[in-house]
Amino acid sequence: QLQLIESGGESVRAGGSLELSCASSGNTYSVNCMAWFRRGPGKEREGVATICIDYGVTSYANSVKGRFTITREKAKNILYLQMNSLKPEDSAMYVCAAGLPYGGVCRLSRDVIDYWGKGTLVNISS
Numbered sequence: 001q002l003q004l005i006e007s008g009g010e011s012v013r014a015g016g017s018l019e020l021s022c023a024s025s026g027n028t029y030s031v032n033c034m035a036w037f038r039r040g041p042g043k044e045r046e047g048v049a050t051i052c053i054d055y056g057v058t059s060y061a062n063s064v065k066g067r068f069t070i071t072r073e074k075a076k077n078i079l080y081l082q083m084n085s086l087k088p089e090d091s092a093m094y095v096c097a098a099g100l101p102y103g104g105v106c107r108l109s110r111d112v113i114d115y116w117g118k119g120t121l122v123n124i125s126s
Contacts, residue, residue, distance in 0.1 A: 002026045002115040004096045009120030016086050020120060022079040022096030031098040031114065033106035034072060036081045038092035038122075047108025048094070049081060052101070059108060064090075086124045093119040 008020040020036070035050035049060045049070035058070050069082040079096055096117035102109070 002030060002098055004115055004117035006096045006117045006120040009094060009122045011123040012086060014086060014088055014124055014126050017084045020081040020094055022117060024077045028077050033099050033101055034079045035097045037095045037097055040092035050106045050108050052106045088124045088126045091122060091124045093121050095119040
């Protein structure tokens with residue numbers, strides 16, 4: 001089993017920055033992909049960013065490219081999401097996730113996720 005605990009969510013003004021963290025514990029060797037998903041009010045859950053644990057390869061949703069950066073601190077098993085130039089539409093519950101590659105690639109899909117955190121709430125005001 002793998003436990004994922006997010007932190008860092010808060011209310012900020014549009015244009016601001018925020019960094020989310022996700023601490024993982026337990027069987028961290030059972031996964032090779034880590035990701036951030038989000039679910040905004042009245043919206044479907046969407047993948048935001050993913051990172052391959054072994055090689056550090058990252059992938060982003062088009063809506064956040066150039067603004068968000070996903071990183072992972074291997075020694076501490078902490079996943080980060082640095083969010084810059086925040087917009088009101090970025091308001092959502094951000095959820096940390098972990099799973100395995102599909103076709104050798106970490107994908108932004110719920111179908112490849114085995115573990116989910118409970119989320120941390122981000123609110124962006126205009």
